[in-house]
Amino acid sequence: MFNITPISAFNDNYIWALASPDSNEVAVIDPGDADKVNQYLKKNGLQLSAILITHHHDDHTGGVNQLKAEHNATVYGPHNSPFEGLEVTLKQGDRVELFGQSLQVHEVPGHTLDHISYYLDGTQPQLFCGDTLFLAGCGRLFEGSAEQMHKAMEYFRSLPDITKIYCTHEYSLANLAFAAAVEPSSSTIQTATIQCNQLRQAGKPTLPTDIATEKQINPFLRYGETTVKQSAEQFSNTSLATEVAVFGAIREWKNSF
Numbered sequence: 001m002f003n004i005t006p007i008s009a010f011n012d013n014y015i016w017a018l019a020s021p022d023s024n025e026v027a028v029i030d031p032g033d034a035d036k037v038n039q040y041l042k043k044n045g046l047q048l049s050a051i052l053i054t055h056h057h058d059d060h061t062g063g064v065n066q067l068k069a070e071h072n073a074t075v076y077g078p079h080n081s082p083f084e085g086l087e088v089t090l091k092q093g094d095r096v097e098l099f100g101q102s103l104q105v106h107e108v109p110g111h112t113l114d115h116i117s118y119y120l121d122g123t124q125p126q127l128f129c130g131d132t133l134f135l136a137g138c139g140r141l142f143e144g145s146a147e148q149m150h151k152a153m154e155y156f157r158s159l160p161d162i163t164k165i166y167c168t169h170e171y172s173l174a175n176l177a178f179a180a181a182v183e184p185s186s187s188t189i190q191t192a193t194i195q196c197n198q199l200r201q202a203g204k205p206t207l208p209t210d211i212a213t214e215k216q217i218n219p220f221l222r223y224g225e226t227t228v229k230q231s232a233e234q235f236s237n238t239s240l241a242t243e244v245a246v247f248g249a250i251r252e253w254k255n256s257f
């Protein structure tokens with residue numbers, strides 16, 4: 001497993017820094033802001049050797065070219081990305097070897113068409129999922145379809161329950177408010193809201209979350225639950241025959257929540 005630190009950027013982004021266990025090298029995921037990364041490197045005496053991109057959006061790639069120019073870092077990202085500046089392009093099933101460990105690449109289109117996630121297997125699995133999965137939420141469908149995003153959610157559901165999830169935004173409290181509207185009688189969602197509130201009041205990130213927790217609180221992973229289906233049908237005022245339809249209705253509902 002990697003030793004991981006969040007670097008806060010913009011209003012609510014996290015740039016995750018993955019440290020090598022046996023050198024001063026570090027990799028960053030989705031550096032939208034080069035200055036924040038440089039401050040972090042300087043403060044901790046670290047050397048940037050790799051940049052991993054999950055998708056092309058500016059708040060995830062805006063710092064890449066500056067960092068590449070200033071450091072000897074290799075830039076990895078999706079093979080079908082409109083972002084120019086990648087050096088190693090990745091597709092489904094590829095691996096990124098980093099500090100003696102091997103990250104698995106999975107294509108998870110939906111938020112954008114070029115979206116990929118990075119997964120590290122082991123005794124403490126770790127998932128870097130960009131803007132696909134959030135604590136109690138999922139990314140907006142800017143480019144892809146509900147079918148595609150549902151497929152991504154199926155992949156996340158298939159990962160070990162103990163997998164730590166490193167999302168790229170601090171959206172947890174707003175997401176939990178929506179989750180509570182979908183499942184008003186869930187005490188798990190209420191407990192998670194109290195915990196996240198305490199963390200935010202202490203100025204701490206609510207992340208990482210994990211797969212086991214998300215299976216309990218995240219409406220976008222709970223399309224198979226009767227309670228979620230009933231709420232989705234009430235919102236869309238129609239009967240929803242498939243899990244994809246339930247997922248799509250929940251996504252629509254969140255857009256206007």
Ligand SMILES: [Zn+2]
Binds near residue numbers: 055057111131
């Ligand atoms: Zn995005």
